[in-house]
Amino acid sequence: MIGGVHLEAQWRKEALRTNLWVVPSVEVLLAVLLFVATWQVDRADYRGDITLPPWVISGTADAARQILAAIAAALITVVGVVFSIMIVTLTLASTQFGPRMMRTFIRDRTTQLTLGTFVGTFVYAVLALVSIGPVDDGEFVPHLSITVCMVLVLVDLAVLIYFIHHIATSIQLPRVIAGIAAELSAAIEAGAAEPRRTAAPDQGPDAAELHGRLDAAGAAVAAPASGYLQFVRHRTLVRMAADLGAVIRLEHRPGHFLVQGHRMATVWPAEAAPAVARSFARAHVTGPTRSLAQDIAFAVDQLVEIGIRALSTAVNDTFTTLTCVDWLGEGLCRIAEHWDPDPVHRDAGGHIRVLTVPVSYERLVQRAFEKIRQTATGMPAVLIRQLDALSAIMAATRAEEQRAVLLDQAAMIDRLARDTVPEPADREDIHRAYLAVLAAHSAVSQSL
Structure with missing residues (x-):
């Protein structure tokens, strides 16, 4: 697939996924289609054209109405509970992780499927309920539809249990951070797949x-x-x-x-x-919001925001910041290896038609390290972890210009440690990590 087409498809998929109505709407439509199918079978059974198997629930019209009414009432109550859990999760994400993290939870497929499953079953139960009624030669009861509704209720119970488990695990910060890092990796790979040139030779002015x-x-x-x-x-x-x-x-x-x-x-x-x-x-x-389709800096900013919030006096969670630095380092390794956006776009004849201003490798490194470094003043653990990440990124670089950017960041961290870390032993640990960055630079330069 052509890279530009892939990027546009990715953007459209992201736009559809970042909402709470598409999946539930599809599931409601499927529930309506399922009811139409089971209702047709029930009508054929009522006419005597077919015979339903013995495991199908049977009973009077009044019993069927009571069962379906109870199911519908219970389902709409559970939908309210699921919606409340979702709102609490979004509120927690906004206050603890930052308002930009709400996008991650809104686009969560499990939440969307859970809402859609319960709403779809509710619609199915209501349709089955209203189908019960008198006909020319008696009273019609959709026995198969009622049986299917009971099966859907059992499925809903399993979905609810899994949803509670999913929410309990998805709000854990390591999972959130790893999820953002995975989105960053996918955006890098999508950008790397975009073609850089036409098949025609270059023509016209440079x-x-x-x-x-x-x-x-x-x-x-x-x-x-x-x-x-x-x-x-x-x-x-x-x-x-x-x-x-x-x-x-x-x-x-x-x-x-x-x-x-x-x-x-x-x-x-x-x-x-x-x-x-x-x-x-x-x-x-x-x-109104940023998207990851062509903006990989957005994922970097999200990880940095979580790391900075964790270092605030109100949270004081150093280990979360260390996790963010680890994943930022992993993402920048991929960027150093694969990120090479083309600032020019040519037509089929090879002429330059569009000039762009893609985000540079240098700017991505700065966004990933500078704000956390500035917030981590006097914090040896964070500064050492940043230097460790720089050493790892250094091994993935392909050009001296990339390595020079990393050396600048390492030197700033080392100077900050000398000025703000009071304990000599801590300063020595940070300086050793800085020397490791220099050694990594020397090793990579000599190997090329």
């Missing part, structure tokens, strides 16, 4: 010359709406620019906040800007 033209004679294209830039359809922009014989430079990347009416892109030649502006809304998506 990126440096085009930047000069855009700066000298380019026209601005304003953002049509305010919000976080969530996704950019580069292929759409490339086709648009190729049809107009133009070059588009995006001034913002996914994750940046756009202000309506402010410059979002620059177009050269200037006369193509009005046509680009009219069609620009089709090529990007904005929203």
